[in-house]
Amino acid sequence: MSRQAETGRGAAPPNAAGGARMTGDDRRRQIVRVAMQLFAERGFRGATTKEIAQAAGVSEAIIFRHFATKDDLYTAIIDDKSCEGLGGGLGRAEGGHEGHTAVDAVRHWVGEAMERGEDAAVFEGIALKMMEHHQRDPQFLRLLLYSALEGHQLAQIFWDRNVRVMYEFLGSYIRRRQREGALRGDFDPLVAVRAFTGAVIHHSLNNTLWDKDPARRILNVSNEEAARAFTEILLRGITDGPAAAQGGAKPRPAPGVQRGKKK
Amino acid sequence: MSRQAETGRGAAPPNAAGGARMTGDDRRRQIVRVAMQLFAERGFRGATTKEIAQAAGVSEAIIFRHFATKDDLYTAIIDDKSCEGLGGGLGRAEGGHEGHTAVDAVRHWVGEAMERGEDAAVFEGIALKMMEHHQRDPQFLRLLLYSALEGHQLAQIFWDRNVRVMYEFLGSYIRRRQREGALRGDFDPLVAVRAFTGAVIHHSLNNTLWDKDPARRILNVSNEEAARAFTEILLRGITDGPAAAQGGAKPRPAPGVQRGKKK
DNA sequence: GGGGTGTTAGTAAGTACTTACTTTTGGAAT
DNA sequence: ATTCCAAAAGTAAGTACTTACTAACACCCC
Numbered sequence A, B: 001m002s003r004q005a006e007t008g009r010g011a012a013p014p015n016a017a018g019g020a021r022m023t024g025d026d027r028r029r030q031i032v033r034v035a036m037q038l039f040a041e042r043g044f045r046g047a048t049t050k051e052i053a054q055a056a057g058v059s060e061a062i063i064f065r066h067f068a069t070k071d072d073l074y075t076a077i078i079d080d081k082s083c084e085g086l087g088g089g090l091g092r093a094e095g096g097h098e099g100h101t102a103v104d105a106v107r108h109w110v111g112e113a114m115e116r117g118e119d120a121a122v123f124e125g126i127a128l129k130m131m132e133h134h135q136r137d138p139q140f141l142r143l144l145l146y147s148a149l150e151g152h153q154l155a156q157i158f159w160d161r162n163v164r165v166m167y168e169f170l171g172s173y174i175r176r177r178q179r180e181g182a183l184r185g186d187f188d189p190l191v192a193v194r195a196f197t198g199a200v201i202h203h204s205l206n207n208t209l210w211d212k213d214p215a216r217r218i219l220n221v222s223n224e225e226a227a228r229a230f231t232e233i234l235l236r237g238i239t240d241g242p243a244a245a246q247g248g249a250k251p252r253p254a255p256g257v258q259r260g261k262k263k
Numbered sequence C: 001g002g003g004g005t006g007t008t009a010g011t012a013a014g015t016a017c018t019t020a021c022t023t024t025t026g027g028a029a030t
Numbered sequence D: 001a002t003t004c005c006a007a008a009a010g011t012a013a014g015t016a017c018t019t020a021c022t023a024a025c026a027c028c029c030c
Helices: A024-046 A049-056 A060-066 A070-081 A102-116 A119-136 A138-150 A153-179 A189-210 A223-238 B024-046 B049-056 B060-066 B070-081 B102-116 B119-136 B138-150 B153-179 B189-210 B223-238
Strands: none
Touching (some): A024 A049, A024 A060, A024 A070, A024 B024, A024 B138, A049 A060, A070 A138, A102 A153, A119 A189, A119 A223, A138 A189, A138 B024, A138 B138, A153 A189, A153 B189, A189 A223, A189 B138, A189 B153, A189 B189, A189 B223, A223 B189, B024 B049, B024 B060, B024 B070, B024 B138, B049 B060, B070 B138, B070 B153, B102 B119, B102 B153, B119 B138, B119 B153, B119 B223, B138 B189, B153 B189
8 A cells, every 4th residue: 555655855865665756758758657556546637736746756757757737648658658559568669569460469379370261260369468457457448448438539549549440350251261161151240240359358457457356257267268258159159050050049049949859 | 409498587488398496306306317317428537417407408507416526426326227127117116115026016017937947928028028128228237337347336236236136036947947947057157047038138239329220220129039049949948848958059060169068 | 066856835726615695495484 | 374493515715735836946967
């Protein structure tokens, strides 16, 4: 809880953990990092500049030397984060953000499986990477949610740069597999993408937002198990199980149906 | 935008739309309603008592006559709303909240289909009712999200009273259908519930939070189409498609990810 | 000594909440 | 019916504190 007390008085040790003198760029980055954390915890309105300053171990005025307004600080976060997507661990670092989007990350992790048409590996890999990212950096989900609720740009930018292209990317993969006859052709690929990502993201959201305590969880499964289960449901759901045509789900089943088939 | 100006001065028309004199109970209810809307729009911290008063057409002091603190106002909302669940349209009204939970609503809408084992009707009905509720009352989703992010009770109460029991309810239905041989027996029913509700809720969340403009939507389908598609994927995914054993999804084709246990 | 990092001590506009007061109302007692 | 009055519904103008943001000055290292 104790928030790295502000060194405050002039008599303070000049080299204390929080208040050491930094170069402008370092301080700026540190403020962005700290602010991001607080915005994620309390939202834009909820996180005060005073708290941010304290957490960074400097006086409030320093913040306004680096960022003209609180809003500027927020948009600085966007520049730092928005291109990251769910890559989270690839190019998150300092140097140059030359556009590492979520899709790039996905392509990197499951590109080969995609080329080979190994659907299970593709979807399981994506689910796993997403969940791992959410678990490693739960702040990011909160930041994004707050941003969407509060109507900040971050949400929109993230949406356009990552979610949209992700849908197109996955959608076109599914479409290709439909053409190849590996998947059924009678459904909208984007609906499948939504169902799948919905399950994955909702699962992460549950675990990081509501059901934090693993002991009390409604559904306490490892990321691997969840990824495998979601993938299996999806793939069975969209492949052309020969039986599907007659029995399963599409035509409204008559009263007793579906229990008939004996393997 | 214009917020029904507060009548203000004593000279104001006593019967004006916003500022008419009300009985205590009526005013109290009105304040709760207005506050709920504003909390949903801006969050607890973001909605000021002044704004709430203005929107209600009274002076700020009136609010504190009815509610000792702003927090009290929030918990009053909980008493009003929390039992409603996704029923939204069943027992939302005044009189007595004798416990209309989400599960009661579900039982009402798809209970017969459940008894008859019409899985498609069950899941499609649930999905549709949920999405319709979200669409009719998008504020509720926002309220809930803000509540979870800001750490208010509402989220926890809603979770315990509605989400938890919903998982148990749907989970036990699936378990029954597994015993009856209608659904495969080799998956955790709760995982299926999560995948399904995840798809549905994520879909609503997308439409009410990020992708508001229908014209620009990534995925612009009617609630009916979405419900049908999600249901089809799920049911094909968890029924025993005879083909599944040999073909597509189950045996791990990939070298990549963990292939350890085989049941 | 000058540019950059830091500070303290402000300010004006909110913020939740209070105080002291006025108006309206419903229902007896007259 | 009128009068009277207490309770209820309302108000303006505070209070004490926080908020984002600023101004003026101190330290430090090339």
